[in-house]
Amino acid sequence: MRYRIFLAGAAGAIGNRMIPILRDAGHAVVGTTRSAAKAETLRSLGIEPVLVDVFDAERLLRAMESARPDVVIHQLTDLPQKLDPRLMGEAIVGNARIRDERTRNLGADANALRVRRLVAQSLAWAYAPGPEPHAESDPLDAGAQGARGTTVRGVIALEDWVLKSPPLEGIVLRYGQFYGPGSHADKPSNFVPVHVDAAAYAAVLAIERGQPGPYNIAQSNVHVATDKARTELGWSADFRISDKPARE
Ligand SMILES: NC(=O)c1ccc[n+]([C@@H]2O[C@H](COP(=O)([O-])OP(=O)(O)OC[C@H]3O[C@@H](n4cnc5c(N)ncnc54)[C@H](OP(=O)(O)O)[C@@H]3O)[C@@H](O)[C@H]2O)c1
Numbered sequence: 001m002r003y004r005i006f007l008a009g010a011a012g013a014i015g016n017r018m019i020p021i022l023r024d025a026g027h028a029v030v031g032t033t034r035s036a037a038k039a040e041t042l043r044s045l046g047i048e049p050v051l052v053d054v055f056d057a058e059r060l061l062r063a064m065e066s067a068r069p070d071v072v073i074h075q076l077t078d079l080p081q082k083l084d085p086r087l088m089g090e091a092i093v094g095n096a097r098i099r100d101e102r103t104r105n106l107g108a109d110a111n112a113l114r115v116r117r118l119v120a121q122s123l124a125w126a127y128a129p130g131p132e133p134h135a136e137s138d139p140l141d142a143g144a145q146g147a148r149g150t151t152v153r154g155v156i157a158l159e160d161w162v163l164k165s166p167p168l169e170g171i172v173l174r175y176g177q178f179y180g181p182g183s184h185a186d187k188p189s190n191f192v193p194v195h196v197d198a199a200a201y202a203a204v205l206a207i208e209r210g211q212p213g214p215y216n217i218a219q220s221n222v223h224v225a226t227d228k229a230r231t232e233l234g235w236s237a238d239f240r241i242s243d244k245p246a247r248e
Pocket of ligand 1: 008009010011012013014015032033034035038052053054055075076077078079080081082098123175176177178182183184185
């Protein structure tokens with residue numbers, strides 16, 4: 001099945017890696033960026049760029065309206081590229097805001113435009129303390145304090161907007177810590193790592209095969225269970241884009 005896809009955050013760490021996989025699967029993609037230069041790059045990669053700041057609600061709605069998507073993919077985050085500790089305080093607040101307010105907007109617009117499915121980026125390390133590995137049914141850490149509290153509350157808000165906005169079919173991908181091209185790390189972390197290509201692949205599988213609900217997306221590890229994604233989506237943490245070249 002081929003879909004019309006609105007990819008919010010097309011030039012980010014995961015959005016960018018999704019483009020060849022989506023193109024190869026034959027989907028028609030409209031992707032957002034705020035930068036004219038990145039828009040040209042998106043066009044050269046074979047998707048239709050749209051210049052929009054997601055805090056401009058009217059423009060976002062118009063962009064989605066003209067894209068007429070079947071599926072919206074939300075890969076928006078607002079973090080500094082190098083995760084510089086001096087910039088992280090402010091970034092954590094801005095990122096929680098984008099997760100809460102902008103996800104609410106995307107969900108409402110998607111329902112208004114009768115979009116069938118919304119797939120959004122979440123985190124695999126927001127679980128409340130408890131026995132590990134955490135399954136998707138485990139509670140999130142709603143009582144966390146300080147910076148973690150800000151992040152987890154943003155994640156809970158995002159997941160609520162995605163999963164509890166019927167009739168939209170919502171899927172959240174609880175990603176581990178990224179490494180690989182365009183991310184802040186070359187090598188896997190020793191917590192819950194996931195390569196950006198495998199993370200992007202999970203989002204494409206979620207469009208095609210996912211059931212509404214959350215999926216942990218990380219390499220095998222002792223903290224977070226990943227069997228649901230493997231079994232239901234047929235996902236593999238070993239997927240790399242060079243394994244599956246884009247069609248001409
Ligand atoms: N799970 C993880 O480990 C994780 C998760 C997320 C990010 N990170 C790390 O954080 C760093 C930055 O990642 P990134 O490049 O993906 O994130 P990013 O640059 O913060 O944002 C991702 C996408 O969100 C878009 N965006 C942000 N604010 C927007 C707004 N107001 N309106 C429209 N679009 C907006 C950006 O669009 P523009 O093209 O307009 O800039 C970009 O395409 C990387 O090192 C990454 O590895 C890690």
